[in-house]
Amino acid sequence: xxxxxxxxxxxxxxxxxxxxxxxxxxxxxxxxxxxxARQGLRVLAVAASGVPEVCSxxxxxxxxxxxxxxxxxxxxxLIAMMDPPRxxxxxxxxxxxxxxxxxxxxxxxxxxxxxxxxxxxxxVRGQVRTITGVELGHMDDQELEEALSEEVIFARxxxxxxxxxxxxxxxxxxxVAVTGDGVxxxxxxxxxxxxxxxxxxxxxxxxxxADMILTDDNFASIVSAVEEGRGVYANIKKFTTYILTSNTPxxxxxxxxxxxxxxxPLALTVLQILAIDLGTDIVPALALGADPxxxxxxxxxxxxxxxxxxxxxxxxxxxxxxxxxAALAAMAAFYYQYWTNGFAGQFVNLxxxxxxxxxxxxxxxxxxxxxx
Numbered sequence: 001x002x003x004x005x006x007x008x009x010x011x012x013x014x015x016x017x018x019x020x021x022x023x024x025x026x027x028x029x030x031x032x033x034x035x036x037a038r039q040g041l042r043v044l045a046v047a048a049s050g051v052p053e054v055c056s057x058x059x060x061x062x063x064x065x066x067x068x069x070x071x072x073x074x075x076x077x078l079i080a081m082m083d084p085p086r087x088x089x090x091x092x093x094x095x096x097x098x099x100x101x102x103x104x105x106x107x108x109x110x111x112x113x114x115x116x117x118x119x120x121x122x123x124v125r126g127q128v129r130t131i132t133g134v135e136l137g138h139m140d141d142q143e144l145e146e147a148l149s150e151e152v153i154f155a156r157x158x159x160x161x162x163x164x165x166x167x168x169x170x171x172x173x174x175x176v177a178v179t180g181d182g183v184x185x186x187x188x189x190x191x192x193x194x195x196x197x198x199x200x201x202x203x204x205x206x207x208x209x210a211d212m213i214l215t216d217d218n219f220a221s222i223v224s225a226v227e228e229g230r231g232v233y234a235n236i237k238k239f240t241t242y243i244l245t246s247n248t249p250x251x252x253x254x255x256x257x258x259x260x261x262x263x264x265p266l267a268l269t270v271l272q273i274l275a276i277d278l279g280t281d282i283v284p285a286l287a288l289g290a291d292p293x294x295x296x297x298x299x300x301x302x303x304x305x306x307x308x309x310x311x312x313x314x315x316x317x318x319x320x321x322x323x324x325x326a327a328l329a330a331m332a333a334f335y336y337q338y339w340t341n342g343f344a345g346q347f348v349n350l351x352x353x354x355x356x357x358x359x360x361x362x363x364x365x366x367x368x369x370x371x372x
Contacts, residue, residue, distance in 0.1 A: 010047075012075040021075055032078060037112035040120060041080040047073040085121050092220035093122045099226065100301035104152065106162050111155040124151045132156040136164065144168045159184030166191050175305060177222070179214070180206055196222060223298075230300075231293030236309055239285040241318050242372070246281055248323025249330040249368045256331075265352035267334040267364040280369050326371035333367035334360050 010021040012029070019025070029045075036043045049072055096103055103123050107114045111130040118124045128151040136144070136154065145168050154161060159182060166188050169176045178185075178192035181202040186209035189195030197210035200217045207213050214221055253267035268276075337360040338350055351357055 010073050010075065013077075018074055029075065029078070033110075034112055036078070036080040037110050038116050039080075040084070040113060040116035041082055042109060042113055044079045044081070046076045046079055048076055049073045085117060086218065086220070088218070088220040090121050092223040095223050095298050096226075097122070099223075099298040101226065104148075104154070104165070106154040106157050106165060108157060109155055111153070114153050114155040118153055124153060127151060128153060130155050133158050133161050136161050141168060141171070145172055148172065159188065162188040163191060175302070179219075179222070180210075181217075182206060185209075227293050227298050230297050231291070233303075233309075234294065234297065235289050235291050237314060238291065239288040240310060241314055241322070242285055242288060243281055244315070244318035245322040245326060246276060246368065246372055248319060249327040249371065250276060252327040252331065253334075253364070260348060263348035265350050265357060265360075267331060267361060268368070269361055272361060272365045275365070276368060280372050284372065326368060329371045330364045330367035334364035337363045 011018040012021045012025050013019075021029075033043050033045075049069065093103055105114060105118050105123055109117075111132060115124070115128060115130055118128070129147060130153045131139075131147060133154075133156045136157070139147070144164065148165070148168055149172075154165065159180075162178065162180070162185065166176050166178055170191075170193070175194075176192045177194040177196060178188050179196045179198070180186075180189050181198035183203050183205045185197075186205050189197060189206060189209040189211075194212060195210035196212050196214055197206040198217045199207070199213045199215040202210075202213070202217075212225075250268060250273050256264045257266050335347070338356065339345065341356055343350055350360075
């Protein structure tokens with residue numbers, strides 16, 4: 001329930017005297033509760049009651065139910081507890097915003113408490129709509145999707161509400177990651193694109209249903225994992241571009257040799273091409289694959305799930321821009337060696353044996369390596 005409810009004839013203890021808990025006192029209690037909640041505090045109401053006869057031991061145990069015990073309660077007071085978010089969470093949430101990742105809070109806390117904490121750590125800004133579990137139960141799927149399109153917090157929520165939110169976000173075309181620790185969170189963790197279970201507080205059921213286990217139960221670690229994943233993907237594109245680029249200067253000498261009918265000597269020999277493939281292709285590519293994430297990587301929006309590692313822009317960059325530049329450098333170095341040794345301005349009918357040819361091919365090899 002969104003408000004406390006005391007069945008029977010509740011009273012409140014004021015200065016040691018029990019007085020009826022009328023509407024005036026209720027308003028005061030709720031005003032105090034809301035004031036604490038707006039400060040991000042969790043509030044508990046503490047009440048007392050006598051032990052009813054059904055729980056005296058003379059009656060069956062089954063007769064002692066919450067309904068029979070929690071009657072004619074005396075409200076003793078409120079307890080406000082501070083459970084502050086970790087200091088690193090504020091920066092982590094800001095980084096998710098910059099990265100185009102939206103964070104939605106689904107909590108069992110009181111609405112004002114949830115909103116206060118969400119604002120403090122930067123999950124919501126400006127106008128925000130708070131939807132309780134009861135309100136969510138009366139909403140259809142279309143209304144829920146409309147609510148998710150704006151700033152929203154889900155408070156006083158049950159674990160099954162989390163599953164509904166996941167389904168709604170996925171139907172909107174979003175990629176959803178869900179965190180959870182309880183047994184009841186397992187369906188949402190399983191349904192999400194990425195289920196993240198808590199490693200310390202999480203149950204075994206939640207861990208089994210999840211795709212990933214957060215060993216330190218820290219939200220900031222999720223953001224670091226996103227950055228690491230983006231870095232790995234960027235590195236794959238880096239060394240793929242690098243390897244594809246070196247194919248062009250290796251192929252151009254053979255193309256020129258064939259098209260000229262042998263009038264243009266091979267600028268690279270087979271052994272030199274093998275040296276490139278085994279040496280300057282492999283080792284630097286491994287280094288590129290181990291690159292740390294570049295600055296600004298988390299300032300870009302998420303890539304489309306339909307994007308492939310090898311795509312049109314990558315191929316155009318490798319084969320139409322970087323590859324021709326490397327081929328030009330290799331052939332320029334090759335001809336430079338001839339032109340500075342008595343064959344100035346001559347492109348064809350060059351000697352294809354002897355020390356001059358060997359030194360020219362070495363220059364072409366150096367041109368490829370320098371271009372790489």
